[in-house]
Each structure stands twice: as structure tokens, then as C-alpha cells.
Amino acid sequence: MWRNYSGKRKGFLVMLALLSTVFSFGQQQVQTVRGIIVDQQSKRGIEQATVSIQGRNLATVTDSSGGFVIYQVPVGRITIQVSHVGYEPFQLYNIVVESGKETMLNLELLEKLNVTQKEIIISGKKEKLTSRQMATVSAVEFNAEDSRRFAGSRNDVARMASNFAGVNSVNDGRNDIIIRGNSPLGLLWRLEGVDIPNPNHFGSLGATGGPVGMLNNNVTGQSAFYTGAFPAQFGNATAGAFDLSLRKGNHNSHEFTAQVGFNGLELGAEGPFSKKSKASYLVYYRYSIPGLLKSLGVDVGVGAAVPRYQDLSLKFDIPTKKAGQFTLFGIGGKSSIDFKGELKDTSNFYNDPYSNLYNSTKMGVAGLKHTYFFNSTTSYTLTLAATGSNVTTRQDSLDDNRIPHKNYRENGNEWRYVASAVVNKKFSASDRLTTGITVDQLHFSYSDSILDRDYGFIPFVTEKNHTELLRAYAQWQHRFSNRLTLNTGAYAQYLTLNKNTSIEGRIGVRYALNNAGAFTLAYGTHSQMQTLMTYFHETRSGENFIQTNRNLGFTKSNHIVAGWEQTLKNAWKYKLEAYTQLLSDVPVERKPTDWSVLNLGAGYGAGLEDSLVNKGKGYNYGLELTLDKPFANGYYALATVSVFDSKYKGSNGVTHNTAFNGHYVVNALGGKEWQIRGIHTVAVDFKITTAGGKRFTPINEAASKIAGKAVYYEERSFEEKTKAYFRLDLKLTYRMNNKGFMQEFFVDFQNVSNHKNIFNQWYDSRAGKIRTQNQLGFWPNFNYRIQF
16 A cells, blocks of 8 residues: 555655646746947947837836846747937847847947937838948848748858849759859858858869858858849959858857757857947857768768768857957858769769769868947957968769779868958938958969870869959948938959959949838949969870969949839838849960859859950849738748749850750748747748759750760750759748757658759760759758757
8 A cells, every 4th residue: 555655645746746846837937138339430339228018018228338138027028129310210020039048239320310309109010131232223121030041041141141032943862052043153252351162061272162061050140142233342253142140149048059950969059258338259169960970980871971060159249348349259160071972872962873982171260359339339350360261172983893992082171361441430310431452362383184995194273372362342331311221332453373364343322212211223243363272273285284264254234223112011012122243354275165154153263264365244234022921910921933044155156045044933832930928939841942944955865875975965055954943942930948948849840842953964974875864852951959
């Protein structure tokens, strides 16, 4: 009897403990919201701004540095309202408050042109901060929440950007950004004001994409993405720009994050260096899940092709009382993978059954910034940084007995030292001027060689040296009235390698016809140097090799964009943009061929062609529509439609479709979120994408059989395309806010319909026939995150 009583008593106590836990979990959790309010033009902190939370009796006033703190904020999504005499008021929607982490905000207010002493009640509404106010057209801002929200994004900012108008990404295996028919090589990546190399694992030198992004979205701050006619602070790019920032760590309390999913196992920490200062640290580390399991002896089901990668992101912010603010930032990572030729493996995008491929990459960025205010309207930022990347590749061909033979070797290194100074001056509420100068010392070391049937192993790039790229810009904004704004500027760059110079003008006008609509128009000339390795490709001349690309000039672009944007009822808004882009001085081959640099960039490597000249041309034009319902009342919706045409001329003077001329892209996204008992959140998100098929040059099967390798109908370059791309993604999320910590789990079902999208066609020289490779089929992506 005593044993039965004891067992019942223990069972009762366990049930009581569980009920207590459930009861405590059912209580509404709260968190602290803190941040800083600054002047949008001068970036100086604003004192005595009123910050409140819509629908709740929670408000505060900023201190002398613009800082504010609001305690006891219920978890969930909130709307922040900000007002101040002399500044335009606004609302910021869709701020996620979680129990495991304090919410940190950096907000900017725009000074009124006609200041009165009467406080104006908030009427303006903004979904996101518009800190990149120098951009007139084709700009989208985003933060970490955006990269997590959309189905199919894999927590990758590049894949997230494929949802925006004008962006085409129909390659499931890579995150290349194809903007308005341009090559991905025309994209600029910038981090904390520093141009950086390819920020992707397994990426090649000169490329801008890869299979796995190295940028950890857990550390992403307020950032922006530009798709054309961008302002003068961005240069050496013809297609677009990613302007990324790392968020600051919490300077008030220590916080930790752990996450496991497709991108790997992640551990993060942030907090103050001491309670006596506002200095903070932020450090995140990630390691690939397949590589981790393989190192533990677990078979991950991918044979020898196990992707191993790891990366680190960090930011240290140290404000001082009189010497300004110092910021140390950096990202770095390395990756490796081995592909063993396998005749039976037809599911791997990158498998070649007749060769072995061994690839490893490294990339790193480290920088130190100093920001100092001379007075309330004038400041400067000095940045010293270093970037570097390395790619090592070995390819061995396999004979009929599967014995490897050396075929290709690559050991490429590029690194640069950067010094830049930017001065920002606010003259009045109407005028602001930003000027900057940057000196890049570009170092490189290449040792690439390939097997030639006639000459044996020959080098095509062998060079070790350095050169300089000098850049300067000035960007001026004038607000004629609350309706009319002018953005204008100039940019110049000089490459000491071959003494190439470019001077470019930018201008943009925005005119608001009423409180809900505005007309925009912008024009810009842009130029871009070639990928660094291209200048040193070698041509055989007798027994010697000469560099025939060394004097290549910049590729040039003229881009004009006109747009109309309007806010509708219930926070819906739409934007319509039409654009034309003319490309000139495009590198093509000296002999008459269809080849053009405009078709490179969506794969590995940046082309091996020599004897190039700047005589090619190209054009892109199109129309884009964005219909957006920002997240409010528990749901959001986004639809983008892009219709475009992209053509080029090689040295033979014949007009062809570019490799990226799919003609159209349509995205439809949406999501609904339910709050349960104040602490539980359930969400459903979806994404539907359809796009024109991938362009390709048809293979001449008969000629290929005779030659024993792929022979193409060159006169029909990119004439054909695969069937239309289609993909449906569905994402289910559950989030629980407990006292002191938050847990989130999601499963992202990608390509739910298992649609067979074609990856490419290739010629099987051993079988003597053309084969077709499909892209990613149905694939569930799981992710778990905890913050405390």
C-alpha cells in the first residue's frame, strides 16, 4: 500500500510541476525595447523626441544623445510612433519583440522644411526606415527579420532579394543575383561601407554568388539593395549594389543565440564590455551540419561530396565621450568539398562522371571605423580595412579504368587594403552634402594551368603583383519643398594598372503629387573594371605567353529609370518602374565571334578568354510592378512582376539574347500569423515563382561525336531556352516566448510540387549523347533557434 501511495504521490507532484510550468508559460511575457533616434541628414542624436508604442500606454522621451528605453513591452509585433517639434513624424511597423532578446532600434527623423512651434500629431506611415534617402529609384531596405520571414529564402539575404522586382534567380543551387538582365558580375557587395569580395562559400574569384551565403542573417542590421541608377556613393558596378551593415550588440545585457538548420550549427553572443560604458560586442560562429556529422563518423548520405564550411561574424562598438565612436567589424569563412566522378550519380548539380574535382575557398574582411562629429551638423568617418579571398581547385580527368589524370590546377589569391574617408555636412533642412574618397591597393597572386592536347600543361594566368584603384564621389540633396526633392552627384575612378579613368554623373528627382503618390525619375552613368584575373590571361605567341587583356578599359552603362509609387487603402501600396540601360565598351573577342563578358557570372569561374577588346554592346529594358501589403493585422502580401528584354552584340556584330534573357519573372508571397495566449505564435508563409526558362546555346550532337567533346551551334548563341521555371514553397513556423528565452522552429517545404526545373544540358562524350540535368526537387528545410 505504501508503495502505491508513494507512486501516486510522485505522480501527483510531477503533474503539479507540469501544470505550474504550463501556467507560467501561459503568462504574457514582456521585454525591453531600446534604441537611438538620430537626424536623418546629419546622423546626430535627437533629444526630447517622443517614442511610443501604438495601442499601449507605453512611451518615453529620448535623452541628450537620442537614446531611449521602454520597459515592460508585451512580446509580439508592435508599431513604434515617433514625434518631435521640427521633425516629420512617422510610424515603424512590424517590429518583433521576443522574450529571449531585447529589441534594439536605430531610427532616423527627417527635419521639417517649415518649422513651427506647434506639435503635429503623427500621420505619416512607413514600413521601413528610409536611411538611404539619397536613392531616388530602385531601392529596397531590409533587415534580419525580412530574410527570415519569406518562404524559400534559407536565411540568406541574397535569396531573399530574389523576391524583389527586377531580380531573376532561377538556379536552385546558387544565390546569384541577376538584375534586369545583367550579369551577376555587375553587382557590388558592400559591408560597413567597404567593397568586399564574393561573400559566399564555394564561390570563385570574381564571381558574386555561391551555393551557401557567408553573411549570417542573425547579425544583419538595416541594409539596402539597389537595382539601377543608384546614387554616387556606389561605383565600380553596372547592375546593382548590396549595401550591408552589421547590427550593434546589446550594450546593456549579455544575450546568446543557438541555431541549427540548413545553414549549419550557429552560436552567437553579444553584450556590454562593462556596465559603466555603452561599448558592446557581437560575435557569431557557424559550422556546416554535414561537415560536423561527417567528422563525428556519421554517414550523411552524400558520399564523398560532403560540404564543409565555417564562418565567423563580429562587430565591436566603442563610443567615447570626446573622441567619437570606434567600430571594429569583420567576417570570414572557409569551405571545401570533393567531387569524385560517379557514373550513377545523376542528382548532383556539380557532378561530372568523368572527372574528380577538389575545391576549397577562403574569404575574409576586417575593418576599423572612426566616426567623429565636429559639430551638430558636420561629421566624418574614416575606415581602414583589409579583404582577401583564395580559391584552390584541382581537377583530374578519369579514363575508362577510372584512373585520374591531371587536367586543371588553380591557386588564386586576391587581397586588398582599403582606406576611405567620408564627410557628411547638413547645411539646413533643405541641403545635405556627402563626399568621400577611397584608395584601394589591390594585390593578387595567380597560378592557373590547364592540359592542352598539343602543348601539354600550359599556364593561362601566372601573375603576382599589385595595382591601385582610386575613387571619389560627391552626393548632394536639395529639398525644394515637401513635394520636390533633387538628388545629384558625381563619381570618378582611376585604375593605375592601365591608367583607365571614368567620370560619371548621377541625378534623380522625386515629386509628390499628393500625400499618397509620387513620381520619380533618375539617370546615371556607371562603369566597372573587369574581374581582376581577366587582365592577366595569357596568349601563346610562339614559345612565349603574352598578356593580351592588360589594357582593357571599363565596361560602361547608361541607366534611366522612371517610376510611380502610391499608397492605397489599408496600408497597401504599389510601385511601377520602367527602365532602359545601354551598355558599351563591353569586352568581346578580337576575332569575330559571339562571345561577350555580359554572359558570364552565373557559374564557377569568370571566363578564360584572352585577346579581348572593348568593342561590344548590350541593352536591357523593361517594366516592373510591385504590390506590397506590409505586415500588419497579422498578415502580409507581396507580388512582383518583371517583364524585360536583354540583348548583346559580340565582335561579329550579330545581336543575340543574353544568357539571362528570360523575358519575365513573377513572384507572389504572403503569410499569416496567429498569436495564442500571448506567448505562442504560429505562422504560415508561401511563395510562388514562375519565370522564363534558362537560355542556352544548343549542342551540335553530330559534330560533338566527331570531336569527342561538346560542340555548340555558336551562330545560335542563347537562342533556345528551357521550359518555364516554376516553384512553390511553403513554410510553417512555431515560436514560443518563455520567461527569459525564446524558441523558434520552422520547416520550409521547398518545391512542394516537386516540379522538374531543368538545370542544364551537357554532352556525355563517353556515351555520345546529350543529357539533361534537373534542379532541386522537393526538399524540406528544418531550422531551430533559441535566444536567451
